Amino acid sequence: MLNLKYRPHYFSYHLNREVEEVYWHAIVNSLALSLVFIFEPIYLYSLGYSVTQILWYYVQVYVWYTVLISFGAKFASRFGYKHAILVSNFFYVFYWIALFSIKAEPWLFFAAPLLFALQKSFFWPAYDAEVAVATTAAKVQEGREVGVLFSLNQLAFVVGPVVGGLVSHFLGFAALFITAAALMLVSVYPLFKSPEIHSTHQFRFQNLWSVFRNHTSNFFGYWGYAEDLMVQSLWPVYMFTIVASFLNVGLITTIATLIGTVLMLYVGKLADKGDRRRLIRFSSIFYGITWIFRFLGKGTGGVLAFDALTKTGKDMSNVPLMALTFVRAGEKGPDYAIAYSVFYEFSLSIGKILTALAGIAILGSGLSVMFVFALAGILTMFYGLLK
Numbered sequence: 001m002l003n004l005k006y007r008p009h010y011f012s013y014h015l016n017r018e019v020e021e022v023y024w025h026a027i028v029n030s031l032a033l034s035l036v037f038i039f040e041p042i043y044l045y046s047l048g049y050s051v052t053q054i055l056w057y058y059v060q061v062y063v064w065y066t067v068l069i070s071f072g073a074k075f076a077s078r079f080g081y082k083h084a085i086l087v088s089n090f091f092y093v094f095y096w097i098a099l100f101s102i103k104a105e106p107w108l109f110f111a112a113p114l115l116f117a118l119q120k121s122f123f124w125p126a127y128d129a130e131v132a133v134a135t136t137a138a139k140v141q142e143g144r145e146v147g148v149l150f151s152l153n154q155l156a157f158v159v160g161p162v163v164g165g166l167v168s169h170f171l172g173f174a175a176l177f178i179t180a181a182a183l184m185l186v187s188v189y190p191l192f193k194s195p196e197i198h199s200t201h202q203f204r205f206q207n208l209w210s211v212f213r214n215h216t217s218n219f220f221g222y223w224g225y226a227e228d229l230m231v232q233s234l235w236p237v238y239m240f241t242i243v244a245s246f247l248n249v250g251l252i253t254t255i256a257t258l259i260g261t262v263l264m265l266y267v268g269k270l271a272d273k274g275d276r277r278r279l280i281r282f283s284s285i286f287y288g289i290t291w292i293f294r295f296l297g298k299g300t301g302g303v304l305a306f307d308a309l310t311k312t313g314k315d316m317s318n319v320p321l322m323a324l325t326f327v328r329a330g331e332k333g334p335d336y337a338i339a340y341s342v343f344y345e346f347s348l349s350i351g352k353i354l355t356a357l358a359g360i361a362i363l364g365s366g367l368s369v370m371f372v373f374a375l376a377g378i379l380t381m382f383y384g385l386l387k
Helices: 017-036 039-046 051-079 081-099 108-136 139-170 173-186 189-193 205-214 216-232 234-243 246-273 276-292 299-330 334-364 369-385
Strands: none
Touching: 017 081, 017 139, 017 173, 017 189, 039 051, 039 139, 039 173, 039 234, 039 246, 051 081, 051 108, 051 234, 051 334, 081 108, 081 173, 081 189, 108 299, 108 334, 139 173, 139 246, 205 216, 205 334, 216 234, 216 276, 216 299, 216 334, 216 369, 234 246, 234 299, 234 369, 246 299, 276 299, 276 369, 299 334, 299 369, 334 369
């Protein structure tokens, strides 16, 4: 078995058991997601849905998410982070069933976003709080722990897209879904190798309100996740319109992810040694510019180049961003951690809803999708507001 307790200096060291369990969960969970992640919007596009309709699809997801996230946090507070993550995995399976059944039952276009929102509501508050509490126990290496966590995710995303492309190309979406669903259900096993230990605290709205009052600029800072909306919606569709092959999309994503992953471990180390806020500001400007100038990405080579820039910019931003977020969430104990996690997820959801609506307006006025990418680039620079 891989020993994660002692790693080179770019990695975190002397991990507590919970952090190691989170790492193992992240590997399997990310592998499951990476098989299908970029193919979800492409699947909708292949069914005849327009890019505007795909944005409306994600508006539904995040509107439902903002409504349900507090419910998911209360569940995690009462029954524990790990049990919430377990429930979320089942909702992911139900979501995939609904998503890939849209071809036969078009009304599921409106039901699938609800299932996706339920998955997010059970998973993300619990996962964010779990990682925040676990990594805060080793303050000198929070950045490296987040760097390793993201690197494990990215290593899975190196393998997953090309495997997903091969499976969908030769065996179809049904086989792709079955494989991903099986891995998703298995991924929760490492978390239960030790008992649930965060099941007694409470999610309180007064704590959430306190977070809003103390971190108002962060509410707008998390709107930078406009870029993440593009990564999960329109950018895969754009790639598909250029290369027109599931296999080629998967291969391009794999190569681009490999390039971005190499840099991430170093960024995680910098997040421990330097000023995280300064690193976030610099990386968010760089990443935002890559979206603004995306119109230069013509042909297969251009798509590969900008996808690699996407992975690099996202990794450079996300490591210090998440390290800072976990510090803020974990600095006052489990009750505050779950409240900050809800604040974080609610804030980014509002940003994604507004971005999608603005994108719909841009496309509805007859402008190119490149203007939507440019808008996402501008909003990505909002990361610089985080404190």
